[in-house]
Amino acid sequence: MRKMFYAAVISILLSLCIFPHQVLKADQLDNWNVRNPLSQAHSYFAAAFGNSIFVAVGSTGAIFTSSDGISWTLSPSGSFVNLNGIAYGKGTFVAVGNSGTILTSTDGISWTSRVSGVPNNLQAATFGNGTFVAVSSGGRILTSPDGVNWTQRASPTLFALNGVAFGNGAFVVVGDVGIVLTSTDGVTWTSGFPNSNPLNGIVFGNSTFVAVGAIGTIGTSPNGVNWTFKTVGTLALQGVAFGNGPFVAVGNVGAILTSPDGGIWTSRASGTGFNLNAVAYGDGTFVAVGTSGTILQSDPKAFFDDVPLAHFAFAEVDAIAAARITKGCSANPILFCPDSTVTRSQMAFFLARALNGGDPTDTCTAPPFPDISTTDPFCPHVQFIKNKGVTQGKEDGTFGPSDTVTRLQMGIFLARGINADEGVSPVDPPGPCIVAPFSDIPASDPFCPHIAFIKNSGVTLGFGDGTYKPSLDMTRSEMALFLARAFLGF
Numbered sequence: 001m002r003k004m005f006y007a008a009v010i011s012i013l014l015s016l017c018i019f020p021h022q023v024l025k026a027d028q029l030d031n032w033n034v035r036n037p038l039s040q041a042h043s044y045f046a047a048a049f050g051n052s053i054f055v056a057v058g059s060t061g062a063i064f065t066s067s068d069g070i071s072w073t074l075s076p077s078g079s080f081v082n083l084n085g086i087a088y089g090k091g092t093f094v095a096v097g098n099s100g101t102i103l104t105s106t107d108g109i110s111w112t113s114r115v116s117g118v119p120n121n122l123q124a125a126t127f128g129n130g131t132f133v134a135v136s137s138g139g140r141i142l143t144s145p146d147g148v149n150w151t152q153r154a155s156p157t158l159f160a161l162n163g164v165a166f167g168n169g170a171f172v173v174v175g176d177v178g179i180v181l182t183s184t185d186g187v188t189w190t191s192g193f194p195n196s197n198p199l200n201g202i203v204f205g206n207s208t209f210v211a212v213g214a215i216g217t218i219g220t221s222p223n224g225v226n227w228t229f230k231t232v233g234t235l236a237l238q239g240v241a242f243g244n245g246p247f248v249a250v251g252n253v254g255a256i257l258t259s260p261d262g263g264i265w266t267s268r269a270s271g272t273g274f275n276l277n278a279v280a281y282g283d284g285t286f287v288a289v290g291t292s293g294t295i296l297q298s299d300p301k302a303f304f305d306d307v308p309l310a311h312f313a314f315a316e317v318d319a320i321a322a323a324r325i326t327k328g329c330s331a332n333p334i335l336f337c338p339d340s341t342v343t344r345s346q347m348a349f350f351l352a353r354a355l356n357g358g359d360p361t362d363t364c365t366a367p368p369f370p371d372i373s374t375t376d377p378f379c380p381h382v383q384f385i386k387n388k389g390v391t392q393g394k395e396d397g398t399f400g401p402s403d404t405v406t407r408l409q410m411g412i413f414l415a416r417g418i419n420a421d422e423g424v425s426p427v428d429p430p431g432p433c434i435v436a437p438f439s440d441i442p443a444s445d446p447f448c449p450h451i452a453f454i455k456n457s458g459v460t461l462g463f464g465d466g467t468y469k470p471s472l473d474m475t476r477s478e479m480a481l482f483l484a485r486a487f488l489g490f
Contacts, residue, residue, distance in 0.1 A: 029246060029258045032270050032288070032296045035070055040293030046095075046124070046239075047289045049282025050088025050489040052315065055108045056289045057083035057095045065108040069287045069297040075109045082121075085134070089127025090422070091489055094147040096122035096134045104147040116142060116150050124201075128166025128357055130423045133186045135161035135173050143186040145423075156181065156191040163211070163239075167204025168358045172224035174199035174211045182224040194227035195219055201249075201278070205242025206324060207358050210262040212237035212249045220262040232257060232265045239288075243281025243322040244303045250276035250288045256296075270296060284318045304328055304336035313338065313477040316484035325354045325483060329476075338477040345378060345401035347410070350479065351390055351417050352381035354487045360384040369399035385413075388420040389427040408447060408470035410479070414459055414486050415450035421487065429453040438468035459485045 044058035054066045061079035064072040077083070083097035095103040100116040116122065120136040127133075132144040139157040144150045155161075161175040173181040178195035199213035211219040216233040237251035249257040254270040270276065276290035286298040307317045317336055320326050329337035342350075352360055364372075364379035368386045372379050382399060385391050390413055393399050405413075416427040431449035436442050441451045451468060454460050459482055462468050474482075484490040 029248065029268055029286070029298055031299045032256065032268065033299070034271065035066075035072065035287075035295040035297050042293055043291040044277060044289035044293070044295065045083065046085045046278045047280040047287055048086040048088045048093065049280050049287075050093060051091065051107065052283070052490060053108050054280060054282060054287050055086055055088075055093055055095075055105075056287070056295065057086050057097070058289070059083075061097075063095065063108070063111065064295075066287075068283070069285050069295075072295065075105075075111070077103055077111045078113060079103060079111075084122060085124035087125040087127045087132060088489055089132060090130075090146065092147045094125050094127075094132050094134070094144075096125045096136075098122075100136075102134070102147075102150065114148055114150065117152060118142065123161060124163045126164045126166050126171070128171060129169070129185070130421055131186045133164050133166070133171050133173075135164050135175070137161070139175075141173070141181075141186075141189065153187055153189070156189055162199065163201040165202040165204045165209060166357055167209060168207065168223060168361060169356055170224050172202060172204075172209050172211075172221075174202045174213070178213070180211070180224065180227070192225065194221075195229045200237065201239040203240045203242050203247065204357065205247060206245070206261065208262050210240050210242070210247050210249075210259075212240045212251070216251075218249065218257075218262070218265065228263075230263075233267070238276065239278035241279040241281045241286060243286060244284070244318065248279050248281070248286050248288075248298075250279045250290070252276075254290075256288065272296065281322055282319070283315050303334065304338075305333045306335045307338055311338065311477075313480050316480040316488075316490055317477070319484045319488050319490065320350075320354075320480050323354070323488060324358065325350050325487075326476075326480070336476060336480075338475065338480075340476050341473045342405045342410075342476055342479050343401065344399060344403050344405055344409075345382070347405050347413060347479075348382045348385050348391070348399075348401075349378055350483060351413060352384040354483060355388060355390075355417060355421055356384060369393050369397065371398045371401060385417075388417075389425075390416045390420055405474045405479075406470060407468065407472050407474055407478075408451070410474045410482060411451045411454050411460065411468075411470070412447055414482055415453040418454075418457060418459075418486050438462050438466060440467045441470060454482075454486070457486070 042062040047056040061077040063075045066072045081098040098121045100118045102114040103111045105111045120138045122136045125134040134142045137160040139155045141153045159176045183189045197214045197217040202211040209221045219229040221227045235255045240249040254272040256268040257265045259265045274294040279288040288296040360380040364374040368383040419427040429449040433443040433448035437452040
């Protein structure tokens, strides 16, 4: 029976093009290139990737941006305090810093100051589940739905909080004396002390939280509550990022460590003796930032062998792979199958992981649809998007897991998914349409509001002849474009 079960699982994995153990090719992380920006007088404390650009923030309000990690441009922030953290979500960068400073920008270039309501030094920020969360010295926690309006939340600690991440349906904060806080909504927090060493940074990837800190401390956890810690070397580690399979941790005296799973770590030669304070991943490459204007970049590589750097959807495919929304269609060789069509089961898997920040953790206790059994390994994904209102099934009450997704169906899924991600209810866009969004989507079409919504959201541009072609089957390349634009800020 067990052999039959595993055979069924493998068959589904093959049919869904999902493989659990893909990692970046090692040579990308062997080489780190110096990318000094305009001034070496600044130190950089944090970096993020969104809207197809890297943004690094640091001392005396310094903000630099880059579209490729190579050439960097100074963006006046209007602030002169140290900026310690940055996050991207809902099409907005949020930078946080000393004396309660919060700045927001939609493009990384023009910045607007926001009122935090706290005097503390804000150390880090993240975005998840439709919410920005910022943390500070003195244990303060702030949340915002848009980066503009902020609310202070009750915190169970006065210890300095240094890092925050979202994944697997939870926010996890780390700080001094090894404190860890967890919350499912950013409002109610629970504290624990799984380790005594100060923790400086945290990230979520590959269904795992990884936290780094003093004296080479590295901890891993599936949920932010249960932790396993180890010490790798003796140098303080300041930041950690995840992308396309590996984790990368950076720290003092140019320390760079990489790991395929958060458990086994390899030291890399960085070529610098300056402290590295943070690292970010985007567009197929890692960028590490540190003191004295230090910016290092790993060699960019295509993750999938059939999606080279020159492919029209390279950035988007790479981004959804980094976010673990997809894992490709073949492990050896590593392939994405960009021209293959997308089934409804695959779409459920992609959307559930995009909305939840990872696989849903709830088990199926009842079939969500007659043709999706509770023993199906991906029943939780279908159940998740059904509960979110993203899918209502077919007219006959079934889900049709093996049916191919058309461009019309994809538009409906994504319109509902975007609203669900932002907490909008009901998830269906209001109608009817006043103006037809495309020549082949009349205003009278019952799903015109959904297509108009994703067009207005920048998810689809349609075709050059002004049509949408709703009956065409979706390819995986097109799916990557839509998902990256809908959920990853492209």
